[in-house]
Amino acid sequence: MFPDMKFSIRAANVEDCKDMLRMIMELAEYEKLAEHVKITQSDLEQDGFSKNPLFHGLIAEVPERHKTKEGQTKIGYALYFYTYSSFSGRAVYMEDLYVMPEFRGEGIGKALMSKVAQLGLTAGCNELNFTILNWNKSSLDFYHSLGCYDITTTMGYHCMRCEGEALEHLAQP
Amino acid sequence: MFPDMKFSIRAANVEDCKDMLRMIMELAEYEKLAEHVKITQSDLEQDGFSKNPLFHGLIAEVPERHKTKEGQTKIGYALYFYTYSSFSGRAVYMEDLYVMPEFRGEGIGKALMSKVAQLGLTAGCNELNFTILNWNKSSLDFYHSLGCYDITTTMGYHCMRCEGEALEHLAQP
Incomplete structure (x- = not known):
């Protein structure tokens, strides 16, 4: 598509927040979850x-x-951010990975994720974890091609959440 | 079982690590995942x-x-530890919740989780997240009774992982 495409990957700074929010919204729309975005x-x-x-x-x-x-x-x-596994210690969690549709297929998503992996390994992490929507076949194919595996399917891990009134109620002593 | 059972919940300190490791192993054995525990x-x-x-x-x-x-x-x-949702901001993640079998049914698990919820709300979190093994029906029933819901089942979120050689390979620039 862009035979001379060059791109760079760098750490985000505070001036990037406007574009990060724009792309968070684009990702949420793609995921059909735009109404869940409360962040500013x-x-x-x-x-x-x-x-x-x-x-x-x-x-x-x-x-x-x-x-x-x-x-x-x-x-x-x-x-991304760092988390902790009581089985294996330090881990890095990739909350979002997004490339605008017209720039896909150029290795940009892989380069972003590779950088998260590098930073995680440097920080002593043994795992890179993330979640995916099960209908998102193109992303699943992409992640599988990188050697990632689905621990919901293979091991039965399900994601659970408590929020809103249930969370307030649970917090009552 | 223990009509006069009293218990206390407090923040862990470094002297608790021996018992934490013992209980991490007990939990992993219960989950049939003991061979995955690498932590010391x-x-x-x-x-x-x-x-x-x-x-x-x-x-x-x-x-x-x-x-x-x-x-x-x-x-x-x-x-537990704090994480971040690009949709809703600060979140608290409960990595483990465990009560020794002979002390179950006394409200100890709920008291521990309630404290995590309190601390999360105080820290400005909107969500308490965790994972569960889908065959663990007694835990699922417990969490559902507290108003938690399964976002794998309701929304299709699957947990993915990259580790070992795949992670090392991904990190190559």
Whole structure:
């Protein structure tokens, strides 16, 4: 599609929050979950870029000559943080991986995820974990091609959540 | 079973790591996953109780008169940490919740989880997340009774993992 496509991957900074929020919304729309997005640009700025950040980000950028018709050069991102497994210790969790549709097939998603893997290994992690929607076959194929496996299917791990009134009620002593 | 059962819930400290490891192993054996436990007491001491802890723990204790025949008074634990949702912001993740079999049915598990919920809400979290093995019907019933729901079943979220050689390979630039 772009035979001369060049892109760069770098750590996100606070000036990227506007584009991160735009792409979080694009990803949520693709996932048919846009109504679940409650987060704001200000949340991202505070939670990711103050003294004790709650997450880390990576931004994929293309040169000006490949910018979108809306003028965007920030065309992909990954959002990740460190977690802990009581079986195997330090782990890295990739909350989001996204590349704008017109820039797919150029290795940008793999480059973003590779960087998360590098950073995780450097930080002493033994696992990279993430979730996927089971109908998202193209993403499943992509992740399987990288050697990832589905621990819901193979081992029976299901994701559970408590939120809203149930969480408030549970928290009553 | 113990009509006068009293128990206390408190934050774990570094002296609890031996008992935490014992109970992690008991939980893994119950889950038929004991061969996956690679963690050591020293890992727990360093990762949970140095300057920037990677996890937090809660310990459930019973009085001496209820100690086990092996002399244990630390009879349950929860292990949790904070994560981040790009949809809804701060979240708390409960990695483990465990009560020794002979002390179940006394409200100890619920008290541990309630404390995780309280701490999460105080820290500004909107969600408490965890995973469960789909064959563990008694735990599923317990969590459902607390208003938790299965986002694998309702929304299709599957847990994915990259580890070992696949992770090393992915990390190559």
